[in-house]
Amino acid sequence: MAKEFRRGKMVPVPSHSIVPERDVNRLPVLECQHLGIDFGGLTAVDEFNLTIGRTEIAGLIGPNGAGKTTVFNLLTKVYQPTRGTILLNGKDTHSMTTSQVNQNGIARTFQNIRLFSNLTVEENVKVGLHNQIRYPMWDGLLRLPRFWKQEKLAHESALELLSIFGMQDLASHEAGSLPYGAQRRLEIVRALATNPSLLLLDEPAAGMNPSETADLMENIVRIRDTFQIAVMLIEHDMNLVMNICEGICVLNFGRIIAKGTPEDIQANPAVIEAYLGKQKEA
Amino acid sequence: MNRLKKTTVVDFATYIGVTIAFLLVLGCQKGGLLTNAMNSWLVPICCFIVMSVSLNLVVGISGELSLGHCGFMCVGAFTGIIAGMSLSDVIPVDSVRLLLAILVGAFFAAITGVLVGVPVLRLRGDYLAIVTLAFGQIIKDLINCLLVGYDSKGLHIIFNIGKKTVNDLHLEAGGVAIIKGAQGAVGIRKLASFPAGYLLVMVSLIVVLNLVRSRAGRAIMAIRDNRIAAESVGLSVTKYKLMAFVTSAALAGAAGALYGLNYGSLVSSRFDFNTSILVLVYVVLGGLGNIWGSIIATIVLYVLPEALRQFDAYRMLVYAIVLILVMLATNNEHLKEMLGRILPGRKEADSDG
Numbered sequence: 152m153a154k155e156f157r158r159g160k161m162v163p164v165p166s167h168s169i170v171p172e173r174d175v176n177r178l179p180v181l182e183c184q185h186l187g188i189d190f191g192g193l194t195a196v197d198e199f200n201l202t203i204g205r206t207e208i209a210g211l212i213g214p215n216g217a218g219k220t221t222v223f224n225l226l227t228k229v230y231q232p233t234r235g236t237i238l239l240n241g242k243d244t245h246s247m248t249t250s251q252v253n254q255n256g257i258a259r260t261f262q263n264i265r266l267f268s269n270l271t272v273e274e275n276v277k278v279g280l281h282n283q284i285r286y287p288m289w290d291g292l293l294r295l296p297r298f299w300k301q302e303k304l305a306h307e308s309a310l311e312l313l314s315i316f317g318m319q320d321l322a323s324h325e326a327g328s329l330p331y332g333a334q335r336r337l338e339i340v341r342a343l344a345t346n347p348s349l350l351l352l353d354e355p356a357a358g359m360n361p362s363e364t365a366d367l368m369e370n371i372v373r374i375r376d377t378f379q380i381a382v383m384l385i386e387h388d389m390n391l392v393m394n395i396c397e398g399i400c401v402l403n404f405g406r407i408i409a410k411g412t413p414e415d416i417q418a419n420p421a422v423i424e425a426y427l428g429k430q431k432e433a
Numbered sequence: 434m435n436r437l438k439k440t441t442v443v444d445f446a447t448y449i450g451v452t453i454a455f456l457l458v459l460g461c462q463k464g465g466l467l468t469n470a471m472n473s474w475l476v477p478i479c480c481f482i483v484m485s486v487s488l489n490l491v492v493g494i495s496g497e498l499s500l501g502h503c504g505f506m507c508v509g510a511f512t513g514i515i516a517g518m519s520l521s522d523v524i525p526v527d528s529v530r531l532l533l534a535i536l537v538g539a540f541f542a543a544i545t546g547v548l549v550g551v552p553v554l555r556l557r558g559d560y561l562a563i564v565t566l567a568f569g570q571i572i573k574d575l576i577n578c579l580l581v582g583y584d585s586k587g588l589h590i591i592f593n594i595g596k597k598t599v600n601d602l603h604l605e606a607g608g609v610a611i612i613k614g615a616q617g618a619v620g621i622r623k624l625a626s627f628p629a630g631y632l633l634v635m636v637s638l639i640v641v642l643n644l645v646r647s648r649a650g651r652a653i654m655a656i657r658d659n660r661i662a663a664e665s666v667g668l669s670v671t672k673y674k675l676m677a678f679v680t681s682a683a684l685a686g687a688a689g690a691l692y693g694l695n696y697g698s699l700v701s702s703r704f705d706f707n708t709s710i711l712v713l714v715y716v717v718l719g720g721l722g723n724i725w726g727s728i729i730a731t732i733v734l735y736v737l738p739e740a741l742r743q744f745d746a747y748r749m750l751v752y753a754i755v756l757i758l759v760m761l762a763t764n765n766e767h768l769k770e771m772l773g774r775i776l777p778g779r780k781e782a783d784s785d786g
């Protein structure tokens with residue numbers, strides 16, 4: 152199947168996934184096949200197969216230590232997979248670096264926030280715009296007209312992106328000094344600035360209060376609608392996951408134990424046993 | 434755009450401040466207010482300001498530790514001296530030759546920077562400190578083995594591993610030996626001047642500040658703050674670390690050329706580990722990433738030991754005490770707060786939202 156995708160074929164139906172109706176006859180944004188990684192003797196992820204449609208919101212859930220963050224690290228090539236293939240917009244990412252994967256369409260946020268904490272909010276977004284609004288080093292050193300033109304453009308784009316979360320007024324604050332929730336939102340804005348086709352969110356609602364989470368939920372859907380991109384999120388807040396995800400993938404001990412729509416997942420005995428049941432107890 | 438305008442204003446204030454200081458000192462010099470000793474400090478101070486400002490680009494802005502910054506100064510000094518002396522027939526105008534020597538020094542230091550930086554900066558971790566430390570030592574010894582002279586046929590260069598002497602250069606009658614192995618460079622014609630030093634300081638300030646405020650500078654600082662996040666937004670870490678490192682090396686080379694052409698003779702041991710550490714002390718005490726701080730720390734810490742010469746035996750003791758006091762003062766919360774109010778800084782967000 153991998154070969155077919157490299158030639159740019161459409162999603163085969165049925166695929167071993169749950170791509171939404173509207174994306175079925177389009178090239179999937181992401182296709183993982185037999186993906187796996189070992190750390191020494193430990194198999195952290197194994198036989199990870201997943202297809203994500205062009206405008207799908209997908210969820211990745213599972214208990215702590217299941218390997219969810221590791222999947223994101225594999226997709227973004229922070230770790231090189233031990234086995235398997237990742238096709239990003241039909242292109243094999245085998246020989247790509249983290250930076251090249253981003254240039255080919257994956258942007259992400261981090262479970263442990265990773266902002267450029269000594270830079271301002273606006274500068275953080277401008278770093279995200281690095282490959283979108285460019286000019287050579289010399290234009291900057293000599294402050295040639297192109298420097299001013301492109302910097303103006305970067306400034307306007309940064310503010311526009313910040314306005315997604317109504318954060319324009321925070322533009323000149325130092326990123327490290329922001330409250331926790333705002334830091335998480337800034338990470339999303341920075342990721343969006345790189346013009347991705349797939350946005351990976353690692354526990355975006357962690358540490359947020361219920362009203363912030365509700366806002367976030369709305370915004371994730373709005374981001375998908377306006378940018379027409381796919382979103383994959385790791386989240387423990389079941390309310391959020393069940394409400395906005397169209398396809399959900401449940402991971403336990405590095406293996407997918409269930410895949411399906413929110414209704415399928417909620418009714419799946421294996422999932423209740425491994426994850427949802429425990430959640431309710433806790 | 435507001436922020437860019439604001440930083441532009443701050444940068445111009447820096448340029449104007451440095452220019453005013455230069456004009457004041459120049460006035461004193463012309464008015465005969467400076468002693469001979471003080472006069473002799475002026476060019477070296479300019480050179481070391483360039484050194485600390487450029488090292489700040491690596492240590493403060495790029496977040497890599499370099500322990501051999503003077504190695505680049507050394508490369509710049511000796512290549513600059515060779516250029517400055519060997520071209521004296523071709524380009525008789527001193528100031529033009531000085532400019533050319535500085536460019537040659539910067540060029541060769543930049544090349545050396547690439548050679549040192551490319552293998553090291555691809556690695557993760559603090560390898561740069563170790564490698565630059567070794568580089569600083571090695572370059573000094575390499576230059577000790579160098580025999581260089583020129584005559585009407587051009588430059589003669591031998592690398593002396595055995596027992597070769599200047600005679601082995603086989604210079605024609607009228608040829609001049611520039612570098613005589615362990616004796617270093619001799620018979621240098623002094624081309625450097627205080628105004629040239631001022632101009633070099635200005636150029637390096639403009640280069641460093643404009644770089645920091647540009648797209649490339651943001652990338653360099655982003656990589657410093659969080660390497661993985663920087664990669665995840667599509668930055669090439671090696672490229673930007675190298676850009677900071679090589680720019681810094683080039684500026685150090687330029688400073689070296691000016692420094693070398695300020696003395697009648699020069700030995701490579703001037704650029705030893707201690708000098709590199711001294712420049713690092715200027716940078717750290719002035720504040721990492723703080724360009725103004727580097728300038729002031731350099732001037733104070735250069736002048737202080739010189740001025741303390743009258744205390745002779747107690748000189749280094751007093752110097753050490755002053756260093757400790759400065760450290761205490763710069764780490765004082767109240768003082769920081771006070772400075773924070775005076776200097777244009779960034780707002781702190783305390784409210785939610």
Ligand SMILES: Nc1ncnc2c1ncn2[C@@H]1O[C@H](COP(=O)(O)OP(=O)(O)O)[C@@H](O)[C@H]1O
Nearest residue numbers: 190193195213214215216217218219220221222
């Ligand atoms: N770099 C690494 N080296 C060794 N083990 C790792 C590494 N990264 C993750 N792991 C292991 O992989 C497993 C999955 O971790 P992780 O993906 O962070 O879980 P989750 O995000 O689902 O909570 C854990 O057992 C963790 O210890």
Ligand SMILES: [Mg+2]
Nearest residue numbers: 219220221262
């Ligand atoms: Mg995790």
